[in-house]
Amino acid sequence: MDKKNIRNFSIIAHIDHGKSTLADRLLEKTGTMTEREMESQVLDNMDLEKERGITIKARAVRLLYKATDGEEYVLNLIDTPGHVDFNYEVSRSLAACEGAILVVDASQGIEAQTLANTYLALDHNLEIMPVINKIDLPAAHPEMVIEEIENVIGIPAEDAPKISAKNGINIESVLEQIVQIIPEPKGDETAPLKALIFDSVYDAYKGVIIYFRVFDGKVKAGDRIHLMATGAEFDVVEVGYLNPLGFLKSNSVSAGEVGYLTAAIKNVSDTRVGDTITLASRKADAPLPGYKQVNPMVYCGVYPADGAKYGDLRDALAKLQLNDASLSYEPETSVALGFGFRCGFLGLLHMEIIQERLEREYNLDLVTTAPGVIYKVMKTNGEMVEISNPSNLPDGSEIEYMEEPVVNADIMCPTEFIGNIMELCQDRRGVYKNTTYIDSTRAQLHYELPLNEIIYDFFDALKSKSKGYASFDYELSGYKKSQLVKLDILLNGEMVDALSFIVHSTKAYARGRKIAEKLKESIPRQLFEIPIQAAIGTKVIARETVKAMRKDVLAKCYGGDITRKKKLLEKQKEGKKRMRQVGSVEVPQEAFMSVLKLDE
Amino acid sequence: MRGLYIHIPFCIKKCEYCDFISYTDCYDKEKLYLAAMVEEFKQYEDKQVDTVYIGGGTPSSLSTEGLIFLMDKIFEYFDVTEDAEITMEVNPKTADMQKLKALRLSGVNRLSIGVQSFCDDELNRIGRIHTAKDAQNCILDAKFAGFKNISVDLMFGLPKQTVESYRNSLIAAVAAGVNHISAYSLILEEGTPLYDKVQNWEMRLPTEAVEAAMYDTTCEVLRASGFYQYEVSNFSKTGYESRHNLKYWECEEYIGCGAAAHSYLRGTRFSNHKTIDEYIANPKERLDKTELTPKEQMSEFMFLGLRKTAGVDLQEFECRFINSAYEVYGEAIDKYIKLGLLVHEKGFLRFTERGMRLSNTVLCEFV
Numbered sequence: 006m007d008k009k010n011i012r013n014f015s016i017i018a019h020i021d022h023g024k025s026t027l028a029d030r031l032l033e034k035t036g037t038m039t040e041r042e043m044e045s046q047v048l049d050n051m052d053l054e055k056e057r058g059i060t061i062k063a064r065a066v067r068l069l070y071k072a073t074d075g076e077e078y079v080l081n082l083i084d085t086p087g088h089v090d091f092n093y094e095v096s097r098s099l100a101a102c103e104g105a106i107l108v109v110d111a112s113q114g115i116e117a118q119t120l121a122n123t124y125l126a127l128d129h130n131l132e133i134m135p136v137i138n139k140i141d142l143p144a145a146h147p148e149m150v151i152e153e154i155e156n157v158i159g160i161p162a163e164d165a166p167k168i169s170a171k172n173g174i175n176i177e178s179v180l181e182q183i184v185q186i187i188p189e190p191k192g193d194e195t196a197p198l199k200a201l202i203f204d205s206v207y208d209a210y211k212g213v214i215i216y217f218r219v220f221d222g223k224v225k226a227g228d229r230i231h232l233m234a235t236g237a238e239f240d241v242v243e244v245g246y247l248n249p250l251g252f253l254k255s256n257s258v259s260a261g262e263v264g265y266l267t268a269a270i271k272n273v274s275d276t277r278v279g280d281t282i283t284l285a286s287r288k289a290d291a292p293l294p295g296y297k298q299v300n301p302m303v304y305c306g307v308y309p310a311d312g313a314k315y316g317d318l319r320d321a322l323a324k325l326q327l328n329d330a331s332l333s334y335e336p337e338t339s340v341a342l343g344f345g346f347r348c349g350f351l352g353l354l355h356m357e358i359i360q361e362r363l364e365r366e367y368n369l370d371l372v373t374t375a376p377g378v379i380y381k382v383m384k385t386n387g388e389m390v391e392i393s394n395p396s397n398l399p400d401g402s403e404i405e406y407m408e409e410p411v412v413n414a415d416i417m418c419p420t421e422f423i424g425n426i427m428e429l430c431q432d433r434r435g436v437y438k439n440t441t442y443i444d445s446t447r448a449q450l451h452y453e454l455p456l457n458e459i460i461y462d463f464f465d466a467l468k469s470k471s472k473g474y475a476s477f478d479y480e481l482s483g484y485k486k487s488q489l490v491k492l493d494i495l496l497n498g499e500m501v502d503a504l505s506f507i508v509h510s511t512k513a514y515a516r517g518r519k520i521a522e523k524l525k526e527s528i529p530r531q532l533f534e535i536p537i538q539a540a541i542g543t544k545v546i547a548r549e550t551v552k553a554m555r556k557d558v559l560a561k562c563y564g565g566d567i568t569r570k571k572k573l574l575e576k577q578k579e580g581k582k583r584m585r586q587v588g589s590v591e592v593p594q595e596a597f598m599s600v601l602k603l604d605e
Numbered sequence: 606m607r608g609l610y611i612h613i614p615f616c617i618k619k620c621e622y623c624d625f626i627s628y629t630d631c632y633d634k635e636k637l638y639l640a641a642m643v644e645e646f647k648q649y650e651d652k653q654v655d656t657v658y659i660g661g662g663t664p665s666s667l668s669t670e671g672l673i674f675l676m677d678k679i680f681e682y683f684d685v686t687e688d689a690e691i692t693m694e695v696n697p698k699t700a701d702m703q704k705l706k707a708l709r710l711s712g713v714n715r716l717s718i719g720v721q722s723f724c725d726d727e728l729n730r731i732g733r734i735h736t737a738k739d740a741q742n743c744i745l746d747a748k749f750a751g752f753k754n755i756s757v758d759l760m761f762g763l764p765k766q767t768v769e770s771y772r773n774s775l776i777a778a779v780a781a782g783v784n785h786i787s788a789y790s791l792i793l794e795e796g797t798p799l800y801d802k803v804q805n806w807e808m809r810l811p812t813e814a815v816e817a818a819m820y821d822t823t824c825e826v827l828r829a830s831g832f833y834q835y836e837v838s839n840f841s842k843t844g845y846e847s848r849h850n851l852k853y854w855e856c857e858e859y860i861g862c863g864a865a866a867h868s869y870l871r872g873t874r875f876s877n878h879k880t881i882d883e884y885i886a887n888p889k890e891r892l893d894k895t896e897l898t899p900k901e902q903m904s905e906f907m908f909l910g911l912r913k914t915a916g917v918d919l920q921e922f923e924c925r926f927i928n929s930a931y932e933v934y935g936e937a938i939d940k941y942i943k944l945g946l947l948v949h950e951k952g953f954l955r956f957t958e959r960g961m962r963l964s965n966t967v968l969c970e971f972v
Contacts, residue, residue: 532944532963556817557965560790560838567853567867567905568874571972574908578969 006079008261012187013081013218014134015099017126018108019116019476023138026170027108027179028066028082032249034176035068035080064204065216065263067246067253072184080183081247081263083203083218085122090352092480093299094204096125097279100295101203101218101263104132104187106179107154111137111145111167114153115443117417117476123158133158134186135165136179141172157443192260197289198222198230200258200282205273207327213270216247216263217282220293223259224266229285233292237275238285239268273330299331301349302410302481303356303376303460304393306337306503307363308345310370310583310594315344321367322346325359332359337394341503341587342372342597347394353460372585372594375506378456381408381484395505398491401542408484410456413438416467417449418475425470426450433458434509453482455509492517494524495538495545499588503597517547520600527596530554535590607870608656608852609683611642611675612863613664614881617699621732621802624794626865627662631881635671638864638881641888642675645862645877646682648889652860653684656849657691659713665695669704676711685712690754690848692717697743698735705743705750715754715847716747717787722760722770723777730764730808731791731799737777744781754845756785761819763791764799764808768818772826779830784845788823789838790816820962837912837961854909856902872897899926903933907971911964916955930954937970 018024068080085098099105105126109115126133135154137147147167154162166178204216224230228241244266245254258264270276278299281292309318322334333349350356356376363369380392383405392398414435418426423440430437430452438451454463459479467475490513494504504524508516517539524537528551539547559573584591614627615635631638657679664672672693679685692715693708700708705716720740722728728736735743740757747755757778761771778786793800793810802808811819824834832840836854839847852859861868864884867876875891878884897905903926910917922930931938938954941947946960946967956964 532946532966554963554966555814556820557963558790558820558837558961559792559965560788560820567869567909571905571908574965574969574972577965578972581969 006262008192009189010076010078011081011190011261012078012104012183013083013102013190013261013263014104014106014183014187015083015085015102015126015131016106016108017085017099017119017122018138019110019113019118022108022110022113022116022119023170024084024108027106027136027138027168027176028084030170030173030176031068031080031082031180032066033173034180035070065247066249067263068249070180070184073181074184078184079262080180081218083263090350090355092121092125093297094278095122096129096295097201097203099126099129099131100279100293101201102129102131103190104134104183106183107133107135107158108138108170109135109150109154111140111147111150112142114146114150114447115157115417117415117449117478120157120417120449121415121478132187133160134182135160135162137162137165137167138170140167141169141174153444190261192219193221194223194260196221196260197287198224198228198282198284199289199293200224201293202232202276202278202280202282204278205276205330207273208267211243211267213267213273213276213327214252215266215268215270215276215282217258217266218263219258219260221260221289222284223257224282224284225257230266230268230282231285231288232276232280233283233289234277234280234296234298235275237270239270241266241268243267273327277330299351301331301333302352302456303350303378304347305350305356305376306339306342306345306374306394307334307348307360308339308342308372308374308503310372312343314369317367318346318363318369318371321363321369322348324367325362329359331355339374339396339503341501341585341592342374345372349393353464370594372503372597374503374597375600376460377506378410378460380489380507383407392507395491395507396502398507406486407489409487409489411453411482411485412456412459412479413482414452414454414459414477414479415449416452416475416477417443417447418471420446420448422471422475423448423450426467426475429463429466429470430454433463434511454479455485455487456481457507457509490541492520492546493540494520495536495540496524496528496587496590496592497533497535498538499590501587501592504600513541514546517541521547521549523599524596525549525551527599528590528592531591533589606655606686606857607653608658608849608857608859609654609679609685610849610859610861610866611657611659611664611679612861612866613659613661613667614864615661615666616663617666617696618732618734621730621799622791622794622797624797625662626879628881632666634881634885635667637885639667639671639675639678641885642862643678643682645888646678649860649862650682651684653686654860655686655689656852657683657685657689658849659691659693660717661694663696663699663719664693665704665708666699669707672704673707673711676708676713680712690715692756692847692849694719695743695747696735697739700743700746702746702750705746705752709751714752715756716752717756717758717785717847718743718747718783720744720757720759720774720778722763722766723774724766724770727763727766727770731760741777741781744783748782754785755783756787756841756845756847757781757783758787758789760789760791761823762811762816764803764810766811766819768815768822771819772822775823775826779827779832784842785847786827786832786840787838788827788840790820817962824958834914836914837964851913854913856906856909872902902926903928903930904971907934908968911954911956911968911971914955914961916953918952919949919954920952934971937967941967941970 016024065083070078070080083098083101085095137150140147151162166175168175199221200217200219202215202217205213208214226241231238244258245252246264279296283289309315326332331351334346337347338344382390382392384403385405435452435454441449488510489507490510492508492513493500521537521539534553535551537549538545584593616627616629691713693713694717696719723737725736827840834840835846858870864881865879873896875894919930
């Protein structure tokens with residue numbers, strides 16, 4: 006295919022602004038798929054993605070379009086994950102393109118994520134092509150949104166197609182503009198191979214399938230490839246293009262094109278997103294820029310609710326990791342929860358997705374501990390250690406100081422909520438940097454926030470303090486010294502390791518009290534009184550008591566219907582089984598989770 | 606020896622808390638129902654029973670003729686022993702002196718009167734059709750009719766009930782001169798009108814602590830009045846325990862006749878059709894037949910037997926099941942003896958007083 010007839014592009018949008026729906030329409034209009042063949046929103050093919058309406062992992066698809074100039078074009082749509090947790094993946098997907106369609110909801114306008122992704126696209130020198138979606142909504146103000154795009158982002162938008170992806174209005178004009186506005190790819194077919202990996206998935210039959218974009222040279226079956234960052238080498242078994250309904254084998258994939266290859270690769274950790282593929286026999290002199298190893302930001306303990314399922318959990322994590330190199334896990338043990346794993350995630354959403362997949366796809370019942378971050382601990386002996394599990398924190402006397410990760414956060418909200426949002430950030434130990442005004446009604450607040458303050462309920466709090474209007478984006482900015490303490494929880498005088506966590510000293514009291522209250526609610530009365538204590542070191546800072554049960558007797562008349570009485574006892578027994586024995590106390594699984602949601 | 610249970614699923618009005626099988630507006634089917642029951646009796650011809658319990662529903666709401674017919678047929682088809690205990694449940698509003706006399710003369714020798722409370726507001730809230738006065742009269746009438754063995758049912762944990770008002774009901778029952786009292790706690794069952802009202806905050810039930818205090822009050826007041834507790838919710842003067850109910854707790858055999866009745870014979874449990882119409886059409890059909898495994902039989906022997914204050918007879922256990930109770934449940938038994946909830950004494954395993962109050966926690970270990 007002649008390079009001048011190829012267009013490589015992504016779609017960027019805020020969540021719910023209609024990215025996946027537009028992708029569907031493009032597929033339909035190019036006849037790549039008939040309506041009947043199409044399962045709604047083909048690109049999001051994990052069940053979870055469909056339910057949550059977000060795209061978790063990048064996919065790519067090749068569309069054939071006969072333009073009004075009579076020529077046939079290959080349009081490679083490279084989908085991007087739409088969430089801040091997957092920022093690096095987004096950046097690699099964008100790096101594989103020459104242009105990006107910016108979808109903006111005509112009733113909502115620009116939001117934090119729209120901006121973040123647009124800036125990311127501009128960083129990669131992409132041509133931005135705005136599209137105004139949902140023009141058929143009663144609340145649509147396309148003209149205002151166009152003005153906003155021009156003012157805020159500073160790109161022309163007067164010719165932006167005004168469409169409704171949902172109802173298929175004006176989709177042709179999007180296709181025409183892709184051909185006209187987005188530049189054709191450059192590159193030298195005769196130069197040494199340079200191809201960018203933007204995604205890889207594990208297939209049980211073929212091994213890892215690498216999705217890539219060729220910048221220079223070409224790759225064909227039988228080539229021995231060299232991955233420049235990991236140093237791994239493989240013999241290519243198959244190359245081809247990405248049809249919506251499957252793979253289309255071809256002889257080679259060359260400069261400017263997007264394709265896939267398989268090479269009997271067993272593990273996705275060998276095929277890092279962002280790595281450069283070259284030929285072992287004729288290596289490129291330098292890799293493509295921008296590769297980095299992504300590191301987990303959020304950690305939590307994951308335990309099987311039923312200890313006997315430990316092996317199943319291990320196998321499930323191993324399987325998930327085949328497809329998701331950013332998931333890390335290592336075995337750990339807890340006195341309270343038994344054998345489990347400390348898992349690392351890119352962010353909170355990533356964590357929730359993995360947990361949900363473990364529960365749904367692998368049918369596991371999980372108990373998870375409070376999510377935490379990696380703290381750096383400078384010991385008095387001059388050694389610096391990284392701590393992801395609070396239980397491993399060295400003794401206070403050995404700690405010189407501690408550091409915690411901080412992020413730069415951009416929060417966009419209507420001006421009427423600025424006060425609420427500032428209050429929230431203040432409460433979360435945020436350091437105010439500045440505010441920029443997008444227009445007279447909307448502002449963007451810039452804060453530096455400790456990561457451990459935003460990892461659980463910050464997003465929910467933000468939404469509730471802004472009636473749902475605020476949006477939020479963040480980026481890790483580094484580590485800062487901080488006055489942190491480990492808060493322990495004791496039940497009946499015994500420490501429950503799975504409930505310990507690290508918290509800023511100014512918040513320890515309030516947090517300790519709340520957790521004690523929550524636990525009191527979720528631990529049922531037992532045969533004896535149970536003191537619940539929150540302590541820093543040996544100092545108890547909060548106490549609640551679960552009173553001893555006084556009465557648990559079924560004084561109802563059931564006559565000869567013994568099965569009913571038995572069923573009640575069986576139910577009670579079933580409930581008991583779901584409890585964790587912590588010392589002498591029976592703790593329901595929910596108790597471990599209830600401390601995660603303290604603001605309810 | 607075997608017991609016979611007769612279910613009469615007829616009620617004038619359904620109580621707010623009730624989830625037992627019973628139907629209103631069906632009195633036109635009384636004759637058909639009794640006739641169907643006779644069909645069922647036939648297959649038990651000449652079976653010996655030494656207790657008969659006619660429950661419901663509201664057996665006393667049937668016509669006097671119907672009840673006499675029923676009693677005649679029981680004696681006709683079953684071999685009822687000379688000294689049998691024959692109980693009928695009575696709603697105070699549905700039994701006048703004439704009916705009570707007829708019952709006594711046709712063979713009933715024990716009444717279980719559904720009083721529930723001696724406070725009219727409480728009765729009204731739970732949808733009972735009678736007043737406290739009706740209950741007082743009924744007990745007196747029963748005595749005049751010649752009944753020497755009278756039990757009343759009381760309930761605690763009723764909406765807005767206080768420990769004080771409940772204590773008054775207990776005292777009123779004692780003062781009325783009955784020799785057996787069943788004190789049941791109200792269990793909120795899904796699908797009842799009361800359940801909905803509580804869900805919608807239209808009614809409030811006493812807290813767990815108040816209910817526990819009521820249970821304590823029951824034991825305290827009745828003990829002081831010469832009653833002794835022989836089961837979780839049953840109290841009597843010596844010699845007036847309900848022999849029929851003891852059969853359930855001792856895993857004896859029983860034949861259940863009538864709609865929705867359960868039977869337990871030769872280690873097998875089964876039930877009859879639930880609705881009146883289905884029962885009338887197929888009075889002999891057995892449903893949900895389940896043969897209990899030895900393990901299930903052991904489990905029932907324990908969790909039902911422990912409901913009695915006397916506890917389970919460990920020797921009897923070994924006789925029935927060859928293994929000793931310790932061989933099967935040793936771990937749980939030891940655990941709760943250590944915690945002071947069970948005691949092993951004179952060949953019996955029984956609850957301590959505290960253990961009785963927390964019995965479910967212990968009993969579910971035997972299920």
